[in-house]
Amino acid sequence: xxxxxxxxxxxxxxxxxxxxxxxxxxxxxxxxxxxxxxxxxxxxxxxxxxxxxxxxxxxxxxxxxxxxxxxxxxxxxxxxxxxxxxxxxxxxxxxxxxxxxxxxxxxxxxxxxxxxxxxxxxxxxxxxxxxxxxxxxxxxxxxxxxxxxxxxxxxxxxxxxxxxxxxxxxxxxxxxxxxxxxxxxxxxxxxxxxxxxxxxxxxxxxxxxxxxxxxxxxxxxxxxxxxxxxxxxxxxxxxxxxxxxxxxxxxxxxxxxxxxxxxxxxxxxxxxxxxxxxxxxxxxxxxxxxxxxxxxxxxxxxxxxxxxxxxxxxxxxxxxxxxxxxxxxxxxxxxxxxxxxxxxxxxxxxxxxxxxxxxxxxxxxxxxxxxxxxxxxxxxxxxxxxxxxxxxxxxxxxxxxxxxxxxxxxxxxxxxxxxxxxxxxxxxxxxxxxxxx
Amino acid sequence: xxxxxxxxxxxxxxxxxxxxxxxxxxxxxxxxxxxxxxxxxxxxxxxxxxxxxxxxxxxxxxxxxxxxxxxxxxxxxxxxxxxxxxx
Numbered sequence: 213x214x215x216x217x218x219x220x221x222x223x224x225x226x227x228x229x230x231x232x233x234x235x236x237x238x239x240x241x242x243x244x245x246x247x248x249x250x251x252x253x254x255x256x257x258x259x260x261x262x263x264x265x266x267x268x269x270x271x272x273x274x275x276x277x278x279x280x281x282x283x284x285x286x287x288x289x290x291x292x293x294x295x296x297x298x299x300x301x302x303x304x305x306x307x308x309x310x311x312x313x314x315x316x317x318x319x320x321x322x323x324x325x326x327x328x329x330x331x332x333x334x335x336x337x338x339x340x341x342x343x344x345x346x347x348x349x350x351x352x353x354x355x356x357x358x359x360x361x362x363x364x365x366x367x368x369x370x371x372x373x374x375x376x377x378x379x380x381x382x383x384x385x386x387x388x389x390x391x392x393x394x395x396x397x398x399x400x401x402x403x404x405x406x407x408x409x410x411x412x413x414x415x416x417x418x419x420x421x422x423x424x425x426x427x428x429x430x431x432x433x434x435x436x437x438x439x440x441x442x443x444x445x446x447x448x449x450x451x452x453x454x455x456x457x458x459x460x461x462x463x464x465x466x467x468x469x470x471x472x473x474x475x476x477x478x479x480x481x482x483x484x485x486x487x488x489x490x491x492x493x494x495x496x497x498x499x500x501x502x503x504x505x506x507x508x509x510x511x512x513x514x515x516x517x518x519x520x521x522x523x524x525x526x527x528x529x530x531x532x533x534x535x536x537x538x539x540x541x542x543x544x545x546x547x548x549x550x551x552x553x554x555x556x557x558x559x560x561x562x563x564x565x566x567x568x569x570x571x572x573x574x575x576x577x578x579x580x581x582x583x584x585x586x587x588x589x590x591x592x593x594x595x596x597x598x599x600x601x602x603x604x605x606x607x608x609x610x611x612x613x614x615x616x617x618x619x620x621x622x623x624x625x626x627x628x629x630x631x632x633x634x635x636x637x638x639x640x641x642x643x644x645x646x647x648x649x
Numbered sequence: 650x651x652x653x654x655x656x657x658x659x660x661x662x663x664x665x666x667x668x669x670x671x672x673x674x675x676x677x678x679x680x681x682x683x684x685x686x687x688x689x690x691x692x693x694x695x696x697x698x699x700x701x702x703x704x705x706x707x708x709x710x711x712x713x714x715x716x717x718x719x720x721x722x723x724x725x726x727x728x729x730x731x732x733x734x735x736x
Binding site: 417 | 666667670673674676677680681683687690691693694697698701704705707708709710711712713714715716717718720726728731
């Protein structure tokens with residue numbers, strides 16, 4: 213079986229020297245690969261998305277950069293000065309500059325990252341923050357620098373797209389509130405690569421034109437990229453250097469651009485800006501109307517008071533007039549006359565009464581009237597006389613004694629003297645006698 | 650109207666709007682006092698009515714005036730009327 217009694221390990225002439233392999237060690241091979249890569253490829257820029265990012269305690273950052281078809285191991289050493297280092301995260305799209313090499317210990321080729329540029333919205337936001345920081349430090353946003361707007365602007369500059377929604381909104385509001393406002397339009401693109409430059413130039417041109425109360429810089433809503441021109445440094449500086457106050461109204465309520473920070477006044481929307489600008493004139497319309505009403509009211513009220521005062525005075529004056537005193541006297545005279553007349557009448561009346569009385573009595577006493585009555589009276593008188601006379605007393609037995617000489621009736625016996633002649637009347641006849649003693 | 654006469658303004662023989670308005674407000678307030686002699690009150694009224702007329706004239710503009718500014722190659726400024734009907 214064996215041809216020769218050789219060592220089983222002696223293959224002798226099986227392989228010709230020409231066919232002898234060059235056998236490398238793993239290290240050698242890896243070293244070769246590394247050299248090859250570094251020489252042939254070396255420093256590159258590569259774009260992709262970060263995944264699997266690990267930050268070690270050493271400060272080195274390891275991650276994998278991938279796209280749809282392949283992936284690449286990356287390392288960012290802590291000593292590399294990369295400004296956005298802390299923003300590296302899974303999902304972040306980046307542009308990396310670095311050297312392709314091999315990490316021999318692992319047999320892995322990799323990219324040693326020297327520089328990073330963030331891509332997409334993230335990058336914009338970073339740029340925004342950086343510029344905002346820088347300009348704030350320089351004082352472009354300082355509140356003291358902001359100028360007050362004129363209260364009654366008569367003529368303004370407008371920077372916006374002539375075909376956008378913003379200009380329509382502004383014109384509608386101004387038409388409604390202060391159509392007397394004059395507007396000078398300096399048209400400009402409001403998005404895209406040339407926008408920032410056009411806007412800055414428009415601001416400068418309007419400043420050159422001059423005689424404007426303010427400049428309104430405005431555009432409608434959009435994405436961060438759409439609004440980007442208003443975040444550019446050139447626009448910020450143009451606003452800062454404008455001698456004419458600038459009102460900035462970019463995008464929607466929630467959008468804040470760097471232009472908004474530098475401007476003298478920021479409005480949330482184009483319409484809001486137009487309202488702010490026309491506010492005082494709009495309000496004054498009502499004031500002017502009211503003023504007329506108020507003045508008329510005051511004058512009328514005052515006239516009324518004056519008239520009342522006048523009437524009152526006129527009344528008092530009239531009462532004090534001398535003619536009035538005369539009238540008073542005349543009236544008094546009338547009164548007295550009537551009184552007199554009245555009294556005379558009364559007096560006359562009572563005299564009449566008296567006269568009538570007398571007349572009445574007189575009439576009643578007339579003789580022609582009453583012979584009969586007189587006879588009667590006489591008879592009566594006689595009767596009375598009779599009743600009062602002595603006949604009846606004499607008839608009862610009494611007598612009347614009289615002194616013949618004097619005829620006096622005697623009542624007292626003591627008064628008689630002897631020899632005195634007496635006459636005694638009896639019911640029938642008389643007796644003549646002489647006193648015995 | 651915080652600036653003095655501006656180029657291109659309509660002929661302004663009378664008071665600027667802001668001043669007229671301020672004067673008017675002053676007059677209305679002064680008329681509130683009942684102590685004013687009657688002649689003074691009436692004189693103020695006349696003045697106030699005149700100011701109202703001035704203000705209303707200035708507010709009477711019916712149409713917004715908008716013009717476009719152009720800077721020629723020579724650096725001159727030109728104003729031309731703006732036509733916004735193209736959308």
